[in-house]
Amino acid sequence: DAKTTQPPSMDCAEGRAANLPCNHSTISGNEYVYWYRQIHSQGPQYIIHGLKNNETNEMASLIITEDRKSSTLILPHATLRDTAVYYCIVRDNAGNMLTFGGGTRLMVKP
Amino acid sequence: KAGVTQTPRYLIKTRGQQVTLSCSPISGHRSVSWYQQTPGQGLQFLFEYFSETQRNKGNFPGRFSGRQFSNSRSEMNVSTLELGDSALYLCASGTGYTEAFFGQGTRLTVV
Numbered sequence: 325d326a327k328t329t330q331p332p333s334m335d336c337a338e339g340r341a342a343n344l345p346c347n348h349s350t351i352s353g354n355e356y357v358y359w360y361r362q363i364h365s366q367g368p369q370y371i372i373h374g375l376k377n378n379e380t381n382e383m384a385s386l387i388i389t390e391d392r393k394s395s396t397l398i399l400p401h402a403t404l405r406d407t408a409v410y411y412c413i414v415r416d417n418a419g420n421m422l423t424f425g426g427g428t429r430l431m432v433k434p
Numbered sequence: 435k436a437g438v439t440q441t442p443r444y445l446i447k448t449r450g451q452q453v454t455l456s457c458s459p460i461s462g463h464r465s466v467s468w469y470q471q472t473p474g475q476g477l478q479f480l481f482e483y484f485s486e487t488q489r490n491k492g493n494f495p496g497r498f499s500g501r502q503f504s505n506s507r508s509e510m511n512v513s514t515l516e517l518g519d520s521a522l523y524l525c526a527s528g529t530g531y532t533e534a535f536f537g538q539g540t541r542l543t544v545v
Contacts, residue, residue, distance in 0.1 A: 367536030
């Protein structure tokens, strides 16, 4: 079973920030939080990952709470091309076994 | 740097047949993992190979098997195909310790 809980869907206005929450209350100390997204019928695309510090790259920012039980993926200026299913995954770095949940379907609207 | 390449992109097979799918990882990556995606079950992990050894295995029947070659390229095989095996099969490559990068998948239709 997936170790994360995400809302099934969210809407965001184009140009606004999209904030996607994820709950991972059972995360263990050696597990990272990873985010991927999947645009219809394509392979999932890696976005960002973190352990306990906030992370930022050219695609997004990842904010992890101090207790590490939840996190938020932030797309600072959402575009129509950001419409996708976003998956939050927790895993340790001992292997590449990713357990996907249902994800959040983000719809960016003009 | 070339991405993950999966071949073929589309495949149609008949029930009872077998099929082999191929995945060429990003150069330098030693880990290849495979996933099945269906509308009903979502994305499910099949298995992971690292340096030619199966490192993790998901909960799939023995009809699903895989292997990895010394150049890190991987194949997965499904024998005695069933209608329910129709799915998008995805492979992902990585160093085995950080992020994995997915290919575009092979869409298998079993008729």
